[in-house]
Amino acid sequence: MPKAAKPPLTPEAVYAALLARYGRPRWWPARGPYEVIVGAVLTQNTAWGNVEKAIANFGDGLSPETVGAMPTEELAEVIRPAGFFNQKAGYLKAVTAWYARYGFDAAAARREPLTRLRGELLAVRGIGPETADSILLYAFGFPVFVADAYTARLCARLPINVGKGGYGDVKRAFERALPQSARVYNELHALIVINGKAHCRKRPLCEGCPLVGACEKRGAA
Secondary structure, three states: OOOOOOOOOOHHHHHHHHHHHHOOOOOOOOOOHHHHHHHHHHOOOOOHHHHHHHHHOOOOOOOHHHHHHOOHHHHHHHOHHHOOHHHHHHHHHHHHHHHHOOOOOHHHHHOOOHHHHHHHHHOOOOOOHHHHHHHHHHHOOOOOOOOOHHHHHHHHHOOOOOOOOOHHHHHHHHHHHOOOOHHHHHHHHHHHHHHHHHOOOOOOOOOOOOOHHHOOOOOOO
16 A cells, blocks of 8 residues: 655744754845845855855955955955855956945845845856845845745655756745745744755765654665
8 A cells, every 4th residue: 555645744834843953043144235146146055164165255344345455366366265266256357346336235225125125146156046135135134035945855755846846846836835024934944954954965874863754765865
């Protein structure tokens, strides 16, 4: 007799289970919106620990004015710990030039419609959907969900209906199911990452996972 499929799990249920286990997380430590923007670019294809080392290399001198004026080659050396440093130096130059259109003022950026701001960011060299949404959520406080690789892996293992499972499908599924709240999206993204590091790894550690009872691929990589 074939094994019965587990009933669909909702994003609200995932949020509740993770929140009950881990509590409200403190997430994305930064000294201001611009540092968040820099971190969102530097974290592409690298671990957060490497981003912290790169940001520390600026000392107290990390500002859009400093990055905008710094020669690209010098900037690349500063951010070397983050990997792909020549490429990312160009990305930082581009996103800093975009931010200059708002006078390096987060409040001015927040006054723009979300769809317009997201479109502008996606037009910046090196800014894809995940990076754009990270900037919108964590730097500017817009209610957008960041559907990163941890989220995609979780959705591939749990019975959650996210369409074809691409970035846009996952993002829309979570945004439709949850309140339009930057706090909720911030917390849920953080909780998914925390659980992804503790349990829902590429090679999962299922014992003790708060979602193991709903998982369709328990123990499977």
